[in-house]
Amino acid sequence: xxxxxxxxxxxxxxxxxxxxxxxxxxxxxxxxxxxxxxxxxxxxxxxxxxxxxxxxxxxxxxxxxxxxxxxxxxxxxxxxxxxxxxxxxxxxxxxxxxxxxxxxxxxxxxxxxxxxxxxxxxxxxxxxxxxxxxxxxxxxxxxxxxxxxxxxxxxxxxxxxxxxxxxxxxxxxxxxxxxxxxxxxxxxxxxxxxxxxxxxxxxxxxxxxxxxxxxxxxxxxxxxxxxxxxxxxxxxxxxxxxxxxxxxxxxxxxxxxxxxxxxxxxxxxxxxxxxxxxxxxxxxxxxxxxxxxxxxxxxxxxxxxxxxxxxxxxxxxxxxxxxxxxxxxxxxxxxxxxxxxxxxxxxxxxxxxxxxxxxxxxxxxxxxxxxxxxxxxxxxxxxxxxxxxxxxxxxxxxxxxxxxxxxxxxxxxxxxxxxxxxxxxxxxxxxxxxxxxxxxxxxx
Amino acid sequence: xxxxxxxxxxxxxxxxxxxxxxxxxxxxxxxxxxxxxxxxxxxxxxxxxxxxxxxxxxxxxxxxxxxxxxxxxxxxxxxxxxxxxxxxxxxxxxxxxxxxxxxxxxxxxxxx
Numbered sequence: 001x002x003x004x005x006x007x008x009x010x011x012x013x014x015x016x017x018x019x020x021x022x023x024x025x026x027x028x029x030x031x032x033x034x035x036x037x038x039x040x041x042x043x044x045x046x047x048x049x050x051x052x053x054x055x056x057x058x059x060x061x062x063x064x065x066x067x068x069x070x071x072x073x074x075x076x077x078x079x080x081x082x083x084x085x086x087x088x089x090x091x092x093x094x095x096x097x098x099x100x101x102x103x104x105x106x107x108x109x110x111x112x113x114x115x116x117x118x119x120x121x122x123x124x125x126x127x128x129x130x131x132x133x134x135x136x137x138x139x140x141x142x143x144x145x146x147x148x149x150x151x152x153x154x155x156x157x158x159x160x161x162x163x164x165x166x167x168x169x170x171x172x173x174x175x176x177x178x179x180x181x182x183x184x185x186x187x188x189x190x191x192x193x194x195x196x197x198x199x200x201x202x203x204x205x206x207x208x209x210x211x212x213x214x215x216x217x218x219x220x221x222x223x224x225x226x227x228x229x230x231x232x233x234x235x236x237x238x239x240x241x242x243x244x245x246x247x248x249x250x251x252x253x254x255x256x257x258x259x260x261x262x263x264x265x266x267x268x269x270x271x272x273x274x275x276x277x278x279x280x281x282x283x284x285x286x287x288x289x290x291x292x293x294x295x296x297x298x299x300x301x302x303x304x305x306x307x308x309x310x311x312x313x314x315x316x317x318x319x320x321x322x323x324x325x326x327x328x329x330x331x332x333x334x335x336x337x338x339x340x341x342x343x344x345x346x347x348x349x350x351x352x353x354x355x356x357x358x359x360x361x362x363x364x365x366x367x368x369x370x371x372x373x374x375x376x377x378x379x380x381x382x383x384x385x386x387x388x389x390x391x392x393x394x395x396x397x398x399x400x401x402x403x404x405x406x407x408x409x410x411x412x413x414x415x416x417x418x419x420x421x422x423x424x425x426x427x428x429x430x431x432x433x434x435x436x437x438x439x440x441x442x443x444x
Numbered sequence: 445x446x447x448x449x450x451x452x453x454x455x456x457x458x459x460x461x462x463x464x465x466x467x468x469x470x471x472x473x474x475x476x477x478x479x480x481x482x483x484x485x486x487x488x489x490x491x492x493x494x495x496x497x498x499x500x501x502x503x504x505x506x507x508x509x510x511x512x513x514x515x516x517x518x519x520x521x522x523x524x525x526x527x528x529x530x531x532x533x534x535x536x537x538x539x540x541x542x543x544x545x546x547x548x549x550x551x552x553x554x555x556x
Contacts, residue, residue: 236490302489309491349492361491 037268038132044276045139048262051255052146056083058251059153063160064437065245066308066360070427071161072240072437078156078165082172086149089177092116094148095141098181099189108192111185117141134266143262147207150259151180154211157360159218161237162225162424165432167411174407175214183210183396198392199384202263204323204373205393210400212367215358217404222417224357226424234352237359240438242307249311253287256318260325279325283318286325286337290317290369293341301345309345312361316340316369323373327380336376340369445540445552446514450505451479451533452525457503463524464507467516470556473506483531502533508540508556 060079064072093114100111119138120129130137152172159168184206186193200206227235239245260283266272294313298306317337321328328336347364356363374393377384411417418424423431430436452460457474464472478499485498509517518535526532545555 234493236493236495238490302492304489306489306491345492352491352493 034132035126037266038126038129038135040267041135041265042139044262044264044267045135045143048258049139049143049146051258052143052150052262053255055146055150055252055255055259056153058248058253058255059150059157060248061244061251062248062311063157063360065241065243065248066157066239067160068237068427069240069438070429070436072429073433073435074165074428075156075160076437077433078168079153081165081169082152082156083149085169085172086152086176087145089173090117090145090148090181091141093177094181095144097178098144098148098184100185102190104191108190108195109186110182111189147184147203147259148176148180151207151211151214152176154208154362154366155215155218158215158358158362159222160359161428162418163218163222164415164417164419165428167415167417170411170415171214171218171404171407175404179214179400179403180207180210183399186396187392193392193395196391197383197385197388199377199381199389200323200374200392201325201377202260202322204319204370205396208319208322208366209370209374209393210396212363212365212370213397213400214404215362216356216367217401218408218417219356219358219363221405221408221412224355225359226421228357229352229355234349239308245308245311249314252315253284253318256283256287256322260322264326275326281330282325282328282333283321285330285333286317286321286340287314288317289334289337290314290320290341290344293317293338294345297342297345308361309348312344312348312365313341316344316365319366319369320373320376322370324377324381324384329380332380336373336379339372339376340365343368343372445543445556446509446511447538447540448505448507448509448514448517448521448535449538450507450521450525450535451477451481451502452505452521453527453532454501454503456525456527460505460521460524463520464517467520468513469507469509469517471507475504475506477502477504481531481534500531508543510553510556 056079060076063075063079067075093116095117096113096115097111100113103112104110105112117137119141120136124136126132152175155171155175156168185191187198187200187206188194225237228237229235257280261276261279264272264276264279267276291310291314294310294316295305298304298309317340320336320340320343321333325333344361344364347368348358348361351358351363358364371393374389375386377389378386408417419428419431427436450460454476461472478501480499483500485496485500487494487496489495505521507517514537518537521535543552543555544550
């Protein structure tokens with residue numbers, strides 16, 4: 001999502017053929033009909049959207065694998081419930097809040113379009129689509145919704161094994177209908193961060209660090225799991241199923257091709273398709289860099305490589321390249337991703353020293369690597385300025401932290417956000433859901 | 445009659461079983477256990493946090509034999525389970541007061 005995404009201004013840049021009859025003004029060196037461009041752009045959103053949707057499965061499997069067996073059902077429940085809620089509330093308010101299409105209540109800050117998203121009519125013809133020069137509204141809505149749901153998925157892993165179900169879901173509603181779309185409008189909706197030249201191609205900051213900040217505030221207000229920190233030492237609580245965690249990581253890795261590739265937002269020219277191809281290759285390179293960096297570093301530091309950190313390292317590599325997956329070379333992409341892997345290996349123990357209990361490592365992966373990725377844009381994109389990138393990171397960080405902290409505090413004072421001690425020790429599966437993920441297993 | 449209880453390293457189980465079968469041992473009970481002795485535990489690292497593994501996996505053998513065979517069994521286990529490194533295990537020999545074969549009701553030496 002380079003700049004203005006949704007239908008409208010971007011369309012003018014993307015599809016030079018005018019809105020009249022096809023073929024009256026092709027882009028130099030290309031020969032697309034307007035129909036073809038419309039179809040290919042919409043197809044990119046749909047295929048990209050499928051892939052980003054699959055990331056919800058990736059998050060669910062990763063988290064199910066990294067929590068203890070007594071909390072697996074709860075983690076799966078949160079992941080499927082948050083996706084459902086994100087879909088509903090992004091439709092009801094979020095979509096139009098994120099894409100005002102130039103109609104602002106407060107210029108560049110707050111959308112002036114309120115209400116649910118509306119699709120084009122059934123069987124719509126070329127002269128009646130919302131934006132014939134670009135893509136179908138349904139494809140755009142579908143694609144953007146998946147990004148919103150991704151943001152919500154990030155939070156659940158950090159707060160695992162102790163947060164109550166309903167307060168968490170209420171937070172998800174606020175995150176997906178207000179927090180995410182509002183700050184995203186500042187960049188991708190054409191708001192003030194976009195005007196000042198802040199660059200975030202697919203969302204190292206707009207998606208990943210937002211989830212990360214919200215998770216950090218939640219972790220601080222919720223507190224660590226019982227027994228996690230004792231006498232100044234960190235007590236490991238190993239995950240229940242590293243095969244699932246690995247499956248989840250590979251699914252996320254796959255989904256990321258849609259996340260970054262789809263964010264090219266256009267596939268109607270040779271240039272766009274070539275760019276999407278670059279993005280796929282660069283995205284993969286960064287994941288590889290992150291995984292290998294974490295592999296080498298954990299071997300060196302801990303004497304044995306740590307699979308969970310290698311998984312986090314691959315994901316941190318992916319987050320790192322998300323702010324600019326197009327302009328770097330393959331080599332630079334690998335290095336940008338590798339720094340993400342290094343971040344994970346150092347930030348996971350650092351958070352433990354600060355007694356911030358992040359069960360799956362979402363804060364190093366999505367927040368810290370997200371910040372790194374946003375800054376790394378300046379390495380390959382001459383349009384980026386370090387100060388502007390920092391400003392974007394800080395503005396969005398301050399906004400998300402303030403609102404998230406307020407919501408978590410209100411929830412803590414009213415409903416309470418944490419299960420009681422006995423329930424936490426017995427596991428959330430039986431306490432909150434009365435259902436175990438592995439009922440035929442017994443602890444030996 | 446003697447009951448020989450031996451703890452050995454898990455990877456030695458097959459070798460010990462073969463050696464005991466060769467000298468005529470006709471049955472044994474095998475349990476996967478965890479414990480500590482002079483080997484004590486060791487430390488591992490999970491996500492950068494060090495933790496102690498206090499109990500080490502072992503295999504426990506329980507073998508009931510006629511008294512005159514006990515020394516040979518102990519010797520065989522000692523020879524085959526030995527690696528010379530710390531943690532090879534221990535063997536205890538106890539008297540058995542009574543033995544009964546459930547199927548036939550035979551007792552003592554006949555039941556072994």
